[in-house]
Amino acid sequence: MPAYHPQRIEPKWQTYWDERKTFRVQDRVPGKPKLYVLDMFPYPSGAGLHVGHPEGYTATDIVCRYKRMRGFNVLHPMGWDAFGLPAEQYAVKTNTHPSITTRNNIETFRRQIKSLGFSYDWDREVDTTDPDYYKWTQWIFLLIHDTWYDPDFVWTDASGAERVGKGRPIADLPIPPGTIDPDAYRDSKRLAYRAQIPVNWCPNLGTVLANEEVKDGRSEVGGHPVVRMPLEQWMLRITAYGDRLAAELDGLDWSPAIKEMQRNWVGRSEGAEVDFPITADFAAWRDTRAQVGRPELPEADVVRVYTTRPDTLFGATYMVLAPEHPLVDRITTPDQAAAVAAYREAAARKSDLDRTDLAKTKTGVATGAHAINPVNGEPIPVWIADYVLMNYGTGAIMAVPGHAERDFEFARAFEIPIRRVVARDLDQADAPLDAADPELGVAVHSANDSITLDGMPTADAKRAITAWLEARGLGRKAVNYKLRDWLFSRQRYWGEPFPVVIDEHERVHAVPLEDLPVRLPELADFKPSGRPEPPLGKATEWVRYSDELRRETNTMPQWAGSCWYYLRYLDPKNDQAAWDPELEKYWMPVDLYVGGAEHAVLHLLYSRFWHKVLFDRGYVSTPEPFQRLVNQGMILGETEYTAFRDDAGAWVSAAEVRVGQNEGAEVWTAAGGRNVAPVKLAEEQVVKKGEGFVLAEDPAIRVDSRAHKMSKSRGNVINPDVVVEQYGADSLRLYEMFMGPLEATKPWSMKGVEGVYRFLARAWRMVVDHEADVIRLDPRVADVEPTIDQAKIVARTIAGVEDDLEAHRFNTAISKLMEFVNAFTGAEVRPKKAMETFALLLAPMAPHLAEELWEILGHETTLAHEPWPTYDPALLIDDTVEIPIQVNGKLRHLLTVPLGISLEDLEAAARSDAKVMSYLEGKTIRKVIVKEKLVNFVV
């Protein structure tokens, strides 16, 4: 009975915490600093919890439990991101309503998460599919819809900092004089707007597909063709916040890697827009421009391009329009019309994937038209090619084959002239060009009668030519982003309805706030409608809002609910507002946010965007939501050893096998085109040799050893329930933390779980009499003062664990607890006070066992709110120290000296030590480095 039995201990304490609401959080506790620790809430899939979930959750739970003991008022909530495609697909497949499958999945997840003993305040649980929650998602959408971005607005934020650019109420939008339709003008400036955007329509499946469901222009399920067709959809103008989303990363405690990913995603670039007229009378056009200036939109026969390299303008020898570019029809010459039409049609059939996949050979067709290079009056041919994308920049480029590899390939293929306009120095002006030429240098061959760039370094040349263009109304400085506006609608049932209605003129009107939430209609048939229109269209009663008004039938994407859930946790039951502003001021920002790296870009970018709109509109007090972000690493399956067999059954070395893909399945081939099949090997069949592993029975066969992502198809998924059943939640928690640094990718090992389980059992036996029939203290645990050595171990452990937890080094914190147990299991007398300290130190990591030990040690209430143990720093210091003595930097001896010895005495002691002398004999000491921690003789 008194063996370590997590299956008995753990439910007991989980019930205790639950019933007494041990972890309920009070708002605004006087005298306690606040700490908001957030997990990325899970999508409750039908597959149940994955071992990746508890990794991050355990890390945050340790921080929370530790910080509570350090006197912090800690907010640690959990909830469910429950709208989304998989729930709907599962519902369609099983013909169960998604609300039912979602409810079941949430129950499973809640049970699984509770079985791990996390210290969440369950009174704050949120569920994005709950109308009381999505009411406020809709409210935020309406706020975004009510906002426009004023890039020039100068204002002062609460901290007194001056800011430029702000999201402002649409009512404050100045309407330019002479605007015919002010409402339409306002709609065109809103941060939420409607536009015709292509969707992936699959006629065979009768449904619109998400981008992730389309593979190579075909549906992932069934492989049916997918066509792109335009549909009226909602967009969010995230591009307006591009600068701030990139710039305001600077003050955040995020890893440089994630910051860089976000910056790349925003993809800000600086360059110039330049206008190339397609006109017979270039001189007249140029003169007009010089007088009137550059128009907001180019004239009908002007090609406007965006370039980051305006300094190479003199090297532009052709132009390329995206095939969809509206100018194409207008400028194509009759003799090219047929070729252009054919090319455009072919391009339209290609999916985005196809267009980017066919990387190597460039295709294109000349339009027959010529545009005039505004810097030198030279006519250059205008082509169309699908390597130019309509949705980046202006959808048109000037091509400088001399200095852009992409243009170089195209020019080679179509025999277009290539001209050098950048060189290492002026002497190299006529050196032959190739694709590997450096991009930066000085400008050459770049002059006309009013400007010369020749000899200017690239950066100067950019500035000079841009100023020249601006002065003449031919171009202007411009900034571009890779970031696109966010396609915010889905043709799906299981999502938040848009809180808007549409009139017969296709004008959008907000549903009044008092009518929120706009509930999802109870559709019996929630399957896709068989037309590109959303399934909500089938709820005819619901759609009809009034005689003149119908509801929007698109729904919001899964990201919507997760964009702001961290704010709802602050005040989850408020039915008057999304949150109380006073609570927001108290708790925000999130002090620590932990989650998987798969959300490093989209979720974090989207929620930062919403947060900034809320900030500009005065609903939140911080410009950024997540002050510190930590991305946990992926947990891979157990290491696998693989060799291959060919059809004849002979072993084949992994080194000579290639893995390919055929129709989504993995295919293996070996030298000579032989088909081979992988064979998973047991560890005993494998031997380490040289650089890698070989087959034990045949050392000539090299074995592939690696850990793979967990996946159903590979059969290497670890179910946390099974681990908890076998070893207990404390072991699972401890193991996941002990595997290595939180942020590292690391393979699972059941043997490792057993290791930490053994440690916990040892800890149990250190305190509990495991030979008795009842649970009682081990007789060696006594109410006595620790020996000096024991006191030192206790102090060192407290100090070490504390340091490690502060720095999130959970793996080394655990190893220090192991050292403690190793030291005390050898002790014949174990001071009770030391055992109590151990229980407190263990509590953040293995809370169930810690509570149980605490109780057995005679305490009647939870240790969750006990103060963290303290120690006397003097105990960390020994009376004597071992000083390494080096000769030429090599360790030769360890010298034991009294603590606080002077450097002179230390050197003297080192010189007179027999062992050291033997190394110095007959040598000349050229130099001696004496430090408090070491002595080094240089001879």
Next chain:
RNA sequence: GCCGAAGUGGCGGAAUGGCAGACGCGCCGGACUCAAAAUCCGGUGGGCUAACACCCGUGUGGGUUCGAGUCCCACCUUCGGUACCA
């Protein structure tokens, strides 16, 4: 291609520029047992030794330093992100 991270025993991993390999797994030996499991004790980077000692060792090559796993330069490999972005 570009951006980012990382390469340390048989394995997961420790090491404020100062004793490389803490802790755990595995393995070896011992105790307990009729035996096994569990548990406890000891050992465990490689080479050479009877042993002490000594030599070699943190992906590769260079550099800085009295001293480099750690800092700098170049390269190789692996993983992650991203890709016709003008």
